[in-house]
Amino acid sequence: MSYYDIDAILTDAEKIPCTFQLDIPDLGYLDNTPNQPLKAGTKVSLPLWLAEMLVIANTGGPDNKTFVTFDLPRALGNDVVQALKADPRAVPLRDQSAHFYGLATHMMDLSEEQELGSVLRKTFVTRAAEISLHARKVGGVSAKGKGKEEGSNLGIGGAGEEFLRGLDEWERKLFRKAHDGAKSGKEWMESIKKN
Amino acid sequence: MALPLPLGLTHSEVAFLAEMELVTVVPRQRLESIDLLSGKTPPLRPPHRTDLPLWLALLLKKQRRANIVPPPWMHPASLADIVHRETKVHPQAFSEPMPTASRARQSEPGYAGRIGGSGDNNSGEVILSPPFQSNCTSAAPAGYLPYHWLEVAEALVTHASDDLGGNTSEIRGLLRDLVEVRAAKMRDSAETLGAEGQGGVVSLRGVGAMELAENRGFVLGVVDGVRKIGGAVETARREREEEMDLGGGEGGRGGYGGDGDSDDDMGI
Numbered sequence: 001m002s003y004y005d006i007d008a009i010l011t012d013a014e015k016i017p018c019t020f021q022l023d024i025p026d027l028g029y030l031d032n033t034p035n036q037p038l039k040a041g042t043k044v045s046l047p048l049w050l051a052e053m054l055v056i057a058n059t060g061g062p063d064n065k066t067f068v069t070f071d072l073p074r075a076l077g078n079d080v081v082q083a084l085k086a087d088p089r090a091v092p093l094r095d096q097s098a099h100f101y102g103l104a105t106h107m108m109d110l111s112e113e114q115e116l117g118s119v120l121r122k123t124f125v126t127r128a129a130e131i132s133l134h135a136r137k138v139g140g141v142s143a144k145g146k147g148k149e150e151g152s153n154l155g156i157g158g159a160g161e162e163f164l165r166g167l168d169e170w171e172r173k174l175f176r177k178a179h180d181g182a183k184s185g186k187e188w189m190e191s192i193k194k195n
Numbered sequence: 196m197a198l199p200l201p202l203g204l205t206h207s208e209v210a211f212l213a214e215m216e217l218v219t220v221v222p223r224q225r226l227e228s229i230d231l232l233s234g235k236t237p238p239l240r241p242p243h244r245t246d247l248p249l250w251l252a253l254l255l256k257k258q259r260r261a262n263i264v265p266p267p268w269m270h271p272a273s274l275a276d277i278v279h280r281e282t283k284v285h286p287q288a289f290s291e292p293m294p295t296a297s298r299a300r301q302s303e304p305g306y307a308g309r310i311g312g313s314g315d316n317n318s319g320e321v322i323l324s325p326p327f328q329s330n331c332t333s334a335a336p337a338g339y340l341p342y343h344w345l346e347v348a349e350a351l352v353t354h355a356s357d358d359l360g361g362n363t364s365e366i367r368g369l370l371r372d373l374v375e376v377r378a379a380k381m382r383d384s385a386e387t388l389g390a391e392g393q394g395g396v397v398s399l400r401g402v403g404a405m406e407l408a409e410n411r412g413f414v415l416g417v418v419d420g421v422r423k424i425g426g427a428v429e430t431a432r433r434e435r436e437e438e439m440d441l442g443g444g445e446g447g448r449g450g451y452g453g454d455g456d457s458d459d460d461m462g463i
Binding site for chain 2: 101104105108109117118120121124125126128129132133135136170173174177178180181182184185187188189191192193
């Protein structure tokens, strides 16, 4: 991941629910109680970059506690995972998080979720096949032309609209790549006839 | 920062390279040999057939100085056979690529040697591999698709349709069918790539240059995504394995050996 990668930066800003394990003075404003210390056991949503540091580091005390413990964010919660298992294509991932896969890979680095990896992999490839289908169909090579879909250049329109709106950033990039390939294929086909 | 140029060759570059393919022409006029950078073209003597690069053949065709003999694999029967093989016989795999040029050995019946190979040293021909092997001349075998099949076929259908024996629309339709069938296989390969136990490998044997150019970005994107997702799992597995090894190694790798092979390939 590049230092300048906007998507990596935005992924780092995703909030994940954390529980503080210590009383921390002067941080009460995080929990809307500005004049008191932050109590141990308070749940606060922290951005991923901060939570990551606090989870990894330990307090150095005798019991080797970490500063915070974290839960999986709602985007990776049980409901979503069960829905993905049932039918990966039916879940609008973007509604969960715009950087769903980036968030998920980060969380898998931090937690010991066995199942999540295989569910995600299956989700990704199943949706990738669907993405490729849509990328090719809209404004693609089909010479027959299907009404309004034919002129569309953005890949939006027709039946796939809802699915395409639910793509997260990784999938959008994938869609763009697949669409660029199909589009330049079509352009080449047309260029043959010109010269 | 990444270069805006896409990986690999673009469509127009592939089409340009495809113009190197030799095709057979029947000249209508005499033309002396032309001394080009890549070598001399053979002199044209009507009505003898000659092999010329596609770009020159198309040029002469447009000037009505030559007729192009379509390669045997472009015959509708051959194309229909390939479509049948792609859809019915092997619905998963791409059809076989063109075999390398071979010739039956006289001394050992039942064996074939490469043309110009050790089998017949006296022939004096040069060993040619696919980009230079003449896969699009009239001597090429039918029933196989060469590497540049789509480019050559499209060029001939568009510019030399009167040489195709009146089957242009049929050929065009069959080519469309082939393109669609193979594109669907390319899409399905994405699912194969991520399937457990497949090792993230998919065979691209027999895929044409233009199809590669079209699907390169997508397939690489899928592989990259699967690699990133698998990477976290893989690191966790390695760590656990190391811990197990340090802790006396009593369990070995039995517990998670099931998906071990596929992950090994992914976690680069």
